[in-house]
Amino acid sequence: MSKYSIESFVNETKEKPEQRDYFELEKPALLEINLNNQSVWTKMGSMVSYVGNINFERQGMLSGGLGNLLKKAISGEGARLMKAEGTGKLYVADEGKKVRILYLNNESVCVNGNDVLAHEQSVKSDITMLKSIAGVMSGGLFQVRLSGTGHIAITTHGEPLTLMVTPDAPVFTDPNATVAWSGNLTPDLKTNVSFKSLIGRGSGEEFQMKFSGNGWVLIQPYEEVYRIER
Template identity: 90%
Template sequence: MSKYSIEAFVNETKENPQERDYFELEKPQLLEINLNNQSVWTKIGSMVGYIGNIKFEKQGMLSGGLGNLLKKAISGEGARLMKAEGTGKLYVADSGKKVRILHLNNESVCVNGNDVLAHEQSIKNDITMLKSVAGMMSGGLFQVKLSGTGHIAITTHGDPLTLLVTPENPVFTDPNATVAWSGNLSPELKTNVSFKSLIGRGSGEEFQMKFSGSGWVLIQPYEEVYSVEK
């Protein structure tokens, strides 16, 4: 059999039937969710395929009391989740970004809203916002605090790097490159006046997130800019 035959291609790329974990990394950029009469939350538009009897229902993440003005300020697609329910295999991905699976054990993490790919129904999600409007304009629109016990899946452009935050060494990051951080940290938004005066108002480096205390911050080698829908 030629290594370039269709049969060889199928054998190389087919899914592994031995993998039965609830959340399974089928490929670095592709998450497999094995549902057994269960429900899971996934990012709207992330479904790329499924096998079995699975139903989908759109849900607004922002229906928990945030004002209409705030809802309009946040990108509609990035701010919404889809509920998938039933039995079968569900495959989700997001623009070729790498997927990381985390299992929370009565813990919490904060994730940039655009980087939440999926989470178990047992996980609670709460929208948190940077207090400064400038944070929204620089691309760090909103964060989702995921807490409880269960699986979550987040996405990054390229291979991420974790920076440790200590009381002696706070960490500063670009909001557009910041993916997630430990749930006990509350970032502040800092303005770098010298950058503003040096290269004008168009630079993302004008705004920085400052993390103080003890914990960690996950950054990606990419500055992700989000579109805002009116």
């Protein structure tokens, strides 16, 4: 049989049925979620296929309580999550970005809102804001804090790099290349240029996120322009 035959192609690329984890990395850019009368939150528009009996419900603007209503209305986060519920296999992806699965064990992590692909219903999500004019200009104002116990899936452009933060060695990052950081850290946004020089800027080098304390920050080799979806 030729290695280029259709049969060879199917055997090489077909689903691996022996894998049955709740969150499974089927391919580097494709997440498989195995639902057994369960529900999960996924990024709006990320579903590429499913097998079984799964229903989808768009998250309402009031989901998560009134406390997040204003932040969701401003950021568009309220329109970016989809609830999938039922039994079957669900496949989600985001523009070919690489998927990373993390299991939180009564822990928390902060993720740029555009890089959250999915999380278990048991994981609590809260939108956090960095109150700075630089944050508004960069599009990096809104992040999602994921906390509790359960699986989450995040996405990165290319292979990410984790930088360790210590009290004597703070880490500075471009907001558009910053994916996630440990939940105990609260970054500051700083700029060394005047407000008028931000107008018409072409990149994020004019301002940075500063991480201080003990923890880690995840960056990607790509400056992502975050979209606000409504």
